[in-house]
Amino acid sequence: MRHKPAACSSAGESECVMSLQNTLVSRNPRNASGRVRRTSRLDSELVALQEKLYRRIASELHDSTCQHLIAASLGVMQVRNALGDPRKVEEHCEQVDLSINHALRELRSLTYLLHPQSLFEGGLKTTIERYAEGYAVRTSLVVEVSISPAVDSLSREKQRSLMRIVQEALTNVYRHAKATRVDITIKARERAFQFEIRDDGQGMMAGNGRCRFRPPALGTGLRIMHDRLDEMGGRLEILSAPTAVPRGTTLRGTFPYAFAIEHNGRRCALKKRC
Numbered sequence: 001m002r003h004k005p006a007a008c009s010s011a012g013e014s015e016c017v018m019s020l021q022n023t024l025v026s027r028n029p030r031n032a033s034g035r036v037r038r039t040s041r042l043d044s045e046l047v048a049l050q051e052k053l054y055r056r057i058a059s060e061l062h063d064s065t066c067q068h069l070i071a072a073s074l075g076v077m078q079v080r081n082a083l084g085d086p087r088k089v090e091e092h093c094e095q096v097d098l099s100i101n102h103a104l105r106e107l108r109s110l111t112y113l114l115h116p117q118s119l120f121e122g123g124l125k126t127t128i129e130r131y132a133e134g135y136a137v138r139t140s141l142v143v144e145v146s147i148s149p150a151v152d153s154l155s156r157e158k159q160r161s162l163m164r165i166v167q168e169a170l171t172n173v174y175r176h177a178k179a180t181r182v183d184i185t186i187k188a189r190e191r192a193f194q195f196e197i198r199d200d201g202q203g204m205m206a207g208n209g210r211c212r213f214r215p216p217a218l219g220t221g222l223r224i225m226h227d228r229l230d231e232m233g234g235r236l237e238i239l240s241a242p243t244a245v246p247r248g249t250t251l252r253g254t255f256p257y258a259f260a261i262e263h264n265g266r267r268c269a270l271k272k273r274c
Helices: 029-081 086-114 124-139 149-153 156-177 220-231
Strands: 002-009 015-021 142-147 181-188 192-199 235-240 249-256 259-261 267-269
Touching (some): 029 086, 086 124, 086 156, 124 142, 124 149, 124 156, 124 181, 149 156, 149 181, 156 181, 156 220, 156 249, 220 235, 220 249
Parallel strands (some): 142 181
Antiparallel strands (some): 002 015, 015 235, 235 249
């Protein structure tokens, strides 16, 4: 994977930008075997990255969720030792409730984010909208969604890939951004789709104005998203402007797809009749 170094722009608000670019592959039929080998390599890398991500989440469950449950267990012991003092018993019970609620929230959120969402019969647009609704309920984040109906004209394989990218992006927001709001936008252009997932979290710039994000430390989730877009001939950019209003990070992806404008003004894929 090639990348442009993270940099801060000088125009307007400071902005940390990381562009993850796919390596161009010749479309000459004689290079078909090379493309097959490259696809096989990407599949292997994707599986390895997913396994690494699962190990990291298992570690986080141990370090965070398990600690809440241990705190609850200790609280129960304190309740037993304070049975003669109703006021202390009430205080300890409140702490036990708080610890259990923290653990439950983390488990519900992570299991929902990790579940391999299936495409609904209504298509990708409906699937993402319903997934975002469930995400908002489980994480207490405000989620706004604006998706072009044209996404439903994508092949099932590309729809599944785009769905996984959205899931990975929302997982990153939940785990790292410290955000209160997420906006999901997917637009159809003349020759491409563009999606943006924008949060109002802490961004990727430190107090000294330098980017927190560094290429050697690409997160597992970002690598998975890049590889999925790479398979579709697309590119991924990550932008962060923590001094702007709203602050936070924007994940922007683009991948090619041809459209034709019919006489009735509707937009549809060249290979699909409106």
